[in-house]
Amino acid sequence: MSEVRIPELAESITEATIVNWLKAEGDRVSQGEVLAELETDKVNVELSAEQDGTLTKILREPGDTVQVGEVVAIISQGAGNEEGTAASPDIEAVPADVKAASPDIEAVPADVKAASPVQTPAPAHVPSGIEANAAQPASTANAVRSAYGEEAGADTHGEGGRLATPAARRLARELNIDINQVRGQDPLGRITVEDFKANQTGQPQARQAKAPAAQNRQAGGKAASSGSFDKPVEHIPLTRRRKTIAERLVNAQHTAAMLTTFNEVDMTAIMDVRKRRQEKFVKEHNIKLGFMSFFTKAVVGALKFFPLLNAEIKEDEILVKKFYDIGIAVSTNEGLVVPVVRDADRLSFAGLEQAIAGLAEKARNKKLALSDLQGGTFTITNGGTFGSLLSTPILNAPQVGILGMHKIQLRPVAIDKEHSENRPMMYIALSYDHRIVDGKEAVGFLVKVKELLEDPETLLLEG
Template identity: 45%
Template sequence: MAIEIKVPELPESVADGTIATWHVKEGDKVSRDQNLVDIETDKVVLEVVAEADGVIGKINAEEGATVKSKEVIGSIEEGGAAKSDDKEEKSEKKAEKSEDKAEEKAEEKSDADDDSGETIEVKVPELPESVSEATIATWHVKAGDKVSRDQNLVDIETDKVVLEVVAEADGVLAEILHDEGANVGAKEVIGKITKGGSGASSKSSKESASNEESNDSGSDKDADAVSPSVRRLLAEHDLSASDVKGTGKDGRITKEDVEKHVKSAGEKKEAKSESKSESKPSSQPAVSGDRTQKRVPMTRLRKTIAKRLLEAKNSTAMLTTFNEVNMKPIMDLRKTYQKEFEDRHGIRLGFMSFYVKAVVEALKRFPEVNASIDGDDIVYHNYFDVSIAVSTPRGLVTPVLRDCDKLSLAEIENGIKELAIKGRDGKLTMDEMQGGNFTITNGGVFGSLLSTPILNPPQSAILGMHKIQDRPMAVDGKVEILPMMYLALSYDHRIIDGKESVGFLVTVKNLLEDPQRLLLDI
């Protein structure tokens, strides 16, 4: 039976998305919950996972294609057979075995020369001047593992960015000096590689080859066959793959397997506690269900976010003013020129480019909103660097789009897309995170109808955009249903008065409701 691969439900303020990356191709075998394709919207990247085990049938939308909510972009043949038949699989296994034997002989021959190889230190990279220390986030290898040149060994987390440390040469990771969670300084030695050494994995290649034939399910359990969603679920309940018995194809672990394991473990604990309490009467009411808890230390980024938010609340005279904007003119404009714009510039025309353009024009008219306080001085900026709030797996970050007054709509869209992808992949640099005179945050992509955004010091104002929702409005004495959006401007009352804040917000509203003003500069 064919299962349709569909675009997820998109928020109301997001009209369409773009196929960013297919991780599979037609004819590939896939397992339940495996990530098949990334779909990119204005601000977030959505993952589409397989609903069941099977084989990819037809892919209807290639990378770069624009797609709508719930659109069918491919299909899965449930329980189907991949392009390669059993004979090919057998011949591949034989080839793999012979290759393993050849590799084993070559490694055994060179063991005597390699074991006494040169030692290379694994060091923390040079940290920016404003960053005094970092934290070991994740070791991707363990002591004794073979590593290859340029392989990512460890992720090191600073206040805002994640740095990758790669191997300088082929060899074996001989020693790990600092475990995950340790605080380290710039250029500190955190591990050692024996150049050209042979790891534990090479000595047991014969055993692993035979184990693969006799017990595929065991190896799959601990390998990358475990899907991201299953890995997350295991981590949430502090379990490893070996704790759970897989019932999926080839013994793979599914989400249902993990949930069953957690439920049965909870029932066992409950039964034990009940048997103990039977002999002891208690005035407390009986409780049921999974009542476990997990304590996880804050990441360095999350601690920094928490600290900065408290500073903003405690050190500024923050106030928020609201207005609403009719988005129909912009929506009509996008509908008319979307295809032509995309063909010409190679990117979709989103809402964010209009928001940025309107904000820049309003900042020109109200320079106080583009200024900041430094001690007893007010610093006025004659440039327009706008911070764009981007949601990432590690938390909310605000990379900076520079010189927005000199950018076209297409250049703004490209710049925001690049920052969003870098944020998702943890590739943002310190330069891209620092600076910025004003921030735009769009909670509408997550469904927020109204909010009071918190300032991003030392900036003096932040503009919150929200969900576009049809509402009855009075127009020329008649009731009309229009796509309306609330605007929220939070500002520091020490530098911006009510007149400037309201004037700024009304200017943004007028420019968005009549986008031709942006072109005519009126």
């Protein structure tokens, strides 16, 4: 028998959330086979089996938060029994007639059964040493609670100490349901997610009743502070990644003296180069010549003139980085991630386009490694792909600069005092940390980016 533990993920990551199990109890697994998918603050990772055998026991459910090193499953080297549950020397399986009465029941450790002697006879269909529901002695209930990671006597969401799986407690909080109103099928009295589904027609009572419309009107029409509504709402739990994004963005605004300066770029020259060179570029490099390579080249060139934009603050020092690892923001269904193009100053236009496209594909397919997201020195984000005309990007801490690209739009531009033309124009924005970057440097940086983009031939010279 071997324990499946949460592996070391990264230096800064100590916990993860189980997204789903790809294997069920009783399934045969091979060494290296993926058992479950984990969501961390930054990327999704796979949990693999370290030996061949049978997945005897799953100890944590989807949605549970688990710590690095925590045991989440048991793999037995023996084959599963006829009922699909492998034998394990440390876990005593529940008899078939009890399992049929409660399909969600889990095996009870032998030491839990021995924790307290039976004081009253058990029903005929319940194994010796286990009493159904609330009839079990308090010491036995506490032992079982301890076995499932719950503190003895703890009040979990108004349950008065009633046993419930972590997923069931979470569902009760999200739906604002009193678990005491849910009928359970588990002989141990433990409430599971399946019990919620089975009791959907039973109309469980909410812990806090909705305030009548008359009371709302007397209160000036404001919604009750409890968050109840008279109209339908959908409860969507924040994912771990969305929580992390929120924390990092708020932290950046609280710790940095963030300001934003703006300029606009005439994209005529770049669009002309792309039009003339696109076909040949695709034939030679099997990838399109996009805008991101031009902007990355321009950012690197400007950073060489204004190195404090490529720095960070660490305690009482300024660390000026002499390398250029440029983060490119990528939007995914799970949230924004910023994979890093390493040594961007050493890459050609084709190399940049290939690197950016590869990272974007990995991000959308959830294949990014933690190393792809660490160590950037400056970030570029392109809200123009979604139609944004102007925005103020938030710093990607501990970096002190981020460039925002926006939508290209035809606008009349004065050529001289007597002539004007419609030109493809783009607003660009630079957010910077005023603690180490002064306005003069920030404006100068953005002007340099504008100059390099409007005369793209100089990008080769600056590179």
